[in-house]
Amino acid sequence: MANHLSAQKRVRQEERRTEFNRKNKTRLRHSIRAMRKALTSKDASAANELLGTTFSMIDRSARSGIIKRNTAARYKSRIHAKVKALAAK
Template sequence: MANTTSAKKATRKMARRTAINKTRRSRVRGFVRKVEEAIASGNADQAKAALQLAEPELARAAGKGVLHRNTASRKVSRLAQRVKAISA
């Protein structure tokens, strides 16, 4: 348990940031899931549209520090690769 005033404040800040980051991470997962569902259904147009929405969301999460930028880049790359495979 935090004893000093500054430690108590730091704990409150961490709790707020954790809640915000949890929301952002959940949002990203939702966008990625929509792309994966479109890929699974075999609908290339829907998958492309979902990927265009998911890409900036992943970049935003990386910019905010929720995901590492390489992780976001890797996810976009792999999703794009799968979308391209069903398009062909």
């Protein structure tokens, strides 16, 4: 247990930040999971509909430090390639 006032404040801040990060990372995973589900079911219209919201969620997560920038770029690249391939069929 922290004894100094500044250490106690740091513990409180970390708890709030951890809760924020956990909630947003879960939201990101659910968004990506829904996108992958649309891609595996070969539903092009649903995939196109989810594309913007999923990309937005990925970008926001990268900006706030939930995931790294290169990880976000990799997710977006792979998802976009699969959507394009699905649209081409």
